[in-house]
Amino acid sequence: MVRELGSSSSVPFSSIFSQLFMTVVVPLILGQVSRRFLRDWLERRKPPFGVISSLVLLMIIYTTFCETFSNPDIELDHLSLLLITFIIFCIQLSFMLLTFVFS
Known part of the structure; x- marks a missing residue:
């Protein structure tokens, strides 16, 4: 429990730890066992692991983007979304240009 200026909050360590364990540690252990x-x-x-990892990363970014903007608490009009x-x-284009220029 954290107390600061009259407010308090509690963090559910057990659920955070179990979720982190199931998300990170279990797949790591299963991968090492299956690798043998x-x-x-x-x-x-x-297999083309580079392509697979790039696709998985792209899917994570896409689902995070979709989840963020499908939240009903965020009101975003079409013009703002287009502008973003x-x-x-x-x-991204400027970073690619900078990479091209400096390489």
Whole structure:
């Protein structure tokens, strides 16, 4: 329990720890165990892990974006959404240009 200036709050450590354990630790352990049994198959097939990880990262970003803007508490008109999309596109384009210029 945290107390500051007359206010208090409690953090459910057990639920946070169990969610973190199930999200991070369990998949890590399962991956290491399955790697031992699938090593030969993986060396023969050579799956494109770079492409797969990029697609998974893109899906995470997309679902986070969709979840953020589908929240009914956020009221965002179409013009603002279009403006945000344009700004993000311009920032990405400028970073790509900077990368091209400096490389």
